[in-house]
Amino acid sequence: MNRTELKKIIRGVSMAVPTPFDSQYKLDLAVAADLTQFWVDNGLGTDKSMIKLCSAWGQGPDISDDEWPHLVRTVVNAGGTGVNVMCGLKSKDTMRTIEDAKIAQDMGANSLQIELPYNHAPNQDQYVKHFTMISDAIDIGIMIYNTYWFGVSPIEPETMARLKDAEHVAAIKWNYPTEDGFDRMKEFSDEFNVIDNSGNSVRSRKNGGAGMVSAFGPAYPKHDIKVWDLLESGKYEEAESLKNSFTEAMGPALAKISSNSGGYRAARGMMELIGHPVGPPRLPTEPLTSQEVNELEVGMKKLGWLD
Template sequence: MDRNTLKEMVKGTIVTTPTPFDDDLKLDLSRTREITQWWVEQGLGTNISPLKVTAAGGECAALTDEEWLQVIKTTVDAAGSDAIITCGLKTRSTVHTIEDAKKAQDAGVVALQIDLPFYNHPNQDDYVRFFSDISDAIDIGIMIYNTHWFGAPSITAETLLRLSDAEHVFAVKWNTPTLEEYSRMKDFSHIFNVINNGGDPIACHKMGGIGYITWSATAYPQHDLDLWKALDECRYEDAQNLLDNQSLLMKWRDKSNLKSGGYRHLKACMTAMGQDVGQPRLPTLPLDEEEISELKQILRKMKWL
């Protein structure tokens, strides 16, 4: 696939999905199939709401290589041939990343989320080589995840411009150490889909962004479908109202993170909304009844329940 095709296939509200586990914290492929079909029925898995499996929010680091591939294959099969499925890869060397990318490609995903190679203490030239080599080796898309908080230098606007010839690099999941650096997205948003990560999706859209990452859509899809529609139509006041309605949920998430890290809030929201997908794997602590009860009260105030 060429870059322009990929840019049309993956944009809007990019939906980070949890990985279902059973009561023994073993992979629950039956529940994976069931919840994937529910997501698709709710309007997710389209070009403006692609599913992103086995990313950090899907506890990719806690999955074995075999489990990682099982989740991808099960999701692709359950979603159906018309669905848009992307996936996260584990952070590895160029050679091993290409191997994983080809496995995901063969399983039917249309694009990959690939971190900066932070274990290699890279520089900007390393980034160009890393992503160019992967792009040359596959036929599906690459969304670069600017994971600078793991100790690697943030990928720069200049480096991204150097990657304009890497045909399968079509998007960047954008987060930067400073607001000044963030605004440099205007230098390359005409080349790549810029997907907001953790910042202000409205500001991102005004600067040429074409999507944002969400974890809440798996529990209540309509909110994020409405949010993206408002952004796409430049109805920024409506978009802000939708974001403001989420403020209590975000405060609850921050409180949850004080008890234990990881992505427990994602699974908590699923449970509270009646779509249980199990607990997170250790070392992330499980959610207790008091936390879920408090979350349900918040969701009722938000009129999600």
């Protein structure tokens, strides 16, 4: 596929789904298949809602290199023809990232989320070389993840312009250390799809943004899909109001959970509350306490996500 074709699928809601584990912390592929059916039935996996596997919120750092290809293949098969599946890749050197990208492609993913190679402290020239080499080696799409907070320079707007000839680089998951730098996305948002990772999806959309991320949406995908539909229609106040309804209902519980053994446990607890448990997180992260689950339940009921 070329960039024009890839931009049609790397857009809308990038939904980071949790990875299911059994009681012994082993990958549970049977549950992964069942969950995929649930997510597809609720609007995920389309050209405006990617099922994103193996991201940080999907426990990607906890999954071994022997495990994740089986997860991708399982979800692709369970989703059926045309399902839109993105695979997150861990930050590695260029050659190993190319190897992983080819595996994900062979397993059926149609796009990749690729972090900056932050362990190598790269400069802007090396970013261009890294992502161009990966692009040249595969046929599926790349969404660059601008993970500058791991102690490296962000990928700069002018660097994105230099990636114009890297045909399979179709999008960037965008945040930036400064507000004026964030708004410079307008310099490249006509060439690459910009997926907002700042939490300010209205501002991003006004700057030409083509999508947004979601970490808690897997329990109720229709909420964030509706937010995106409103943004795409230019109904910014309605979109902001719907986003704020989630923050008001869930914010207190999520803040407590995030301060105690990590925030991604919350998404797992929410899946359990809707009747689609994904098992415990892998250690050292601990499962939610009963009190934390109860607080999540209160918030989800306020939103109308539970009976």
